[in-house]
Amino acid sequence: LFRSDRGTVTDKHGRFEIVAVLAGTWVVDVSMVGYSGRREPDVVVRANRTTTLDVELTQQTMTTRDVVVTSTAFDAARSARSGTIQLSAEEVRRAPNGFGDPLRAMMNIPSVAQSEDAINDLIVRGGSPVENGFYIDGVFIPNISHFPQQGGTGGDISIVNMDFVQSMTLSAGGYDASYGDRMSAFVDIALRDGDAERHHVQADLNMTGFGGVIEGPITSNVSYLLGVRRSWVDLLVALLDVGRAPNFGDVQGKMTWRINETSTISLLSMFGRSEYSRSVLNARENGENTFGREVYDVFSNGLTWRSFWTDNLSTQTGLGWSRTTSENTWSNVVDSVMTQDRTSSDDVVNVRSITTWSPNTASNIDIGTEVRWQSTHNVDAADAAFPELSYTGTWISLFTSWRQSIGRLTATFGLRGTYYSAQDRIVLDPRLQMNYEISERMWLSVSGGIVHQQLPAPLLAQAPENIRLLIPQVVQVLAGWYVLLDASTKLSVELYDKRYAHLPSSSLVPYRLLTDEVVGDVAGFDFYGPLTTSITARAFGAEAVVQRRSDNGWYWTAGASWMRSEYIDLKGIRRNRSFDNQLILTAVIGWTPDDEWFVSGRWAFSGGRAVTPVDVVASASSGETVLNVAQWNADR
Template identity: 35%
Template structure:
């Protein structure tokens, strides 16, 4: 056992003992309350008289005329709530945590049943889906997100256990979905699009190293890995929809958080007159202390912080305003000596500021439907200066400001029990400012590239609209036919994107689904500003085909099997790098887009695979998730052979689960095994002559890194005091200290290839105090 792990375990044991003594010293802990609302999933209308049962107890309630319910004086602990209503599918919400002297809020939406009441014998309602997203969709509750091993409170890392997400590098939480790249994913929080949900985001991409969102704000997450509806445009691979919870309407509450990465706090409470609530979070890192104490494989100590808030105001029972603000502030600095000591290709300073703020109006139109209408603004500021480690030459001076004002409207209208429409529009106005200097550099193939200056006020507009028709022509069949039209002012492009989804409920246990559609995405605005030649090219496009089946093994365990294919086209190409896939430059180069003087179009790509997922909800002390996938992801530039994309690690296998013997203790683990991702070997002769890494243009992505595998373990200890709830957790990443390779680089000192390892064994603890 390493010294740092031993010290962390001892410290954790001492903290647990002290908190246990404090808990024993308290009198009987008071009970808590459970409150919430039950609504129709399609129209969001309140369901009057719905039954709510606290499983394992005699307690329950029925909803009132506004769909509200309350269960009083529930002993502190972990429960499952069962919801039922005549003509609707039952629904079960697991992981309902009742805390001493506090109210827990649980909202449920029920779906009209596709099978008769006589057939409802197996399902307990632990799994649910939307009619317009029958394939490739997975949801997580707030508690499932909080406790996930190996996530460190990062919602993106939680998804690494899913078969649709490839595992590439511990240092990044970038989502590689079904052979795509991190540039291809969209994120929405309360109907407002967030360009990137990470600290230190990669410009032009959705990836980054550290999550920005506070998971204690999250009520639910729904992740669609393909075949998503016409409501979403301008993304090729995936959509993540996140709902932030409301603040406590019963009284003021606070929470203090402390962990190895930083500290923070949450405050929440009601608005005057109980017409709404507010929720505020402030966090700040102290990673410099973590790096010094643990020798975690790097001397770099980035500093970052964030402020997040949500305010809800009830205009009346049917109309509500939601104000949202998310701000991140990031700083990192490394010098030449640090870069050489840590095998970095580049070094320098990075200062980044991001903010998204907006308002969403939620309107419920009786029992017929609802609308969500948002108006928001996002501002991003980059100040970066990077130099090449091997030569100390300037790579880039980045002074970018990217701003976008955006409007989004989504409407749902139930025409009859068998027919419905979903429709809406979205619009964006981009106004960016680029004052960038690119130094002379040698590209990865050894070609000299002259320097360039980007001095541009770049603006653009986009407008999109969609219409989806949902029909139930038979009792067990649901069909969704959709179409979207998008206009983008760069190149004056007007694009039509049809979508189709089918879902057949063979029985209560078994369903089959199919989805197909055309998906398009604008190139990153920085690339468009750098290269006017790109303005006349078609935007990248992907056609999805997904077929899947779901089978309930038990009422709380489900098996899902899916087959998919994605046909890509219209990707840009740099003729001076004919074998490289340009949009993957972020991941085979320095980590950012460089200038390219000549760009053409019409590269294509292909991804196909099969995925298996078995998910068990927390019932009777045990929960778990097991997944496996096999896939290929390839590309072809004009006149070139098909090649592997940089994230094509072919197969992944993941097991995640936990054991909760009582309301105080919880033990969990996650083990991931994945094939090695492709890489391009060095041209040894040229590299030695130039004393820098030069890739072999004849062997692009023909070699593979060693297979990846890692074990993360975690335990949680909950202390229920008189008026305080305390959670202490200890997690160990890479528990058996596997030396996974992050990348190969050219060691200038040795003038030979060398390897950079991913994270070694890393213990992490945290303390959450709610009062």
């Protein structure tokens, strides 16, 4: 325990225990000869509770000279991934803009822009939210939000219970070959296990809802964690009789079985329902044109198996199934004619297995496979122009990565091959990252690679010939300079360039990039029929971030990002992408004066999304808003 005389040593399996620790927030230093030390800040110990801490150390090459092992709160240069930032459970919980949603904590990073205040879409380095992916305990989950967008990755608020989160990692490019089918970013969420020794009950109330968490042991080697939540704003609005507000509720559970000292199986289940309705009377009072109801259900299950076969050989396998359904029924206020009666369902089954072998302190090899089956169905009984749409497809990936250190240089070579069954097409994604240690606390990194991503299933379903389209891809290049200013503070400066090809559009709207449609308060894609993948795009920029993790009561993150994001439409006209924010400035600062209180604040500036101006003349003559499509995304 940092700044105390308490400590311990691990057993041969790496497990350790420190007993009789006073309740409070601690900093834990973990070190071992032959490995880079690690400092874990903000380790919260609650009264009469067991706190579980998982720490991964990176092997380092030994020399014959004297060795001093030092600990830092960040990954060592050898294992650090460019474009990556990690938030601990306390950093997520203390985010001043979190409102009970772990995803909103990511919006304090300058790599990420926000589409709307009420939506948790992550816009990463000029890419569409459609280009993001999520893994929870190694299990792929396509959408983790209430009011989910069909074909998208965002919604109003996350289903993931913030009290379950152990850590979150954002990879904004430069990721290794074990990641695929997402062109912008991945968010890895690690969940904590339930207390294996005592039962606990906790009640929660925050800005978005109320609920509770219970946890404890089932047997000597099985523990559980269960949480429920419900929104309360809709109850208050109904009580005051001032209209209608959206409502949501969710249930989340995790069970962990420690088979033995080297193997663990965990089960995860999440269910969320979100609903909004508006009566014809409410619609008339508020000047709305429609009344009706929309309901969304998100159901995700996952199984994760981790096993250490030997000291240098391990396997992690994640199996997941997710199902999302929606019902949207809306009618005109004037004549009560139904304008929308749309139902949709999306199913995704995904399995990913990674085996890691470390033959020596300088080498690391990953070999794995990932298989994904997805199905979508969409029908609107009230709209004859919107036909019934269905699509089912599977892709299979094999991948490998080899990390080798030679002196101060560490290189990671990766290759991922994917076969898309519906398209009967094979693509190869090579990856490369090179880190060079200038000193123990300073290093340079260069990474690059190709990432392919299948079109969203709702777009593939719009015409039979769409399955023959080329697979969208991005070529990414990233360069970074990183400095550990001290054991708890890191400076990162990164330059990136992303060049896209084979993005989708339609001859009906040749000025639009269709993957940028599903963002904000948009339920899904419009219908276009046959598509083309002839659009090219580019996003490039520079970022600087300073992240300070708490070891003396103060913590803060400050960053700046300049970027451009643009595409060339079907007519050859260069246009701004919707997410061309150009400039983002963020600052978060917090203070924990004691173990019971913390104060945090956030300041952010964003250049704003590109928008299309209104055609004043056409709008005046038609009596409704008409956009000037010749100036698509030309204004701010």
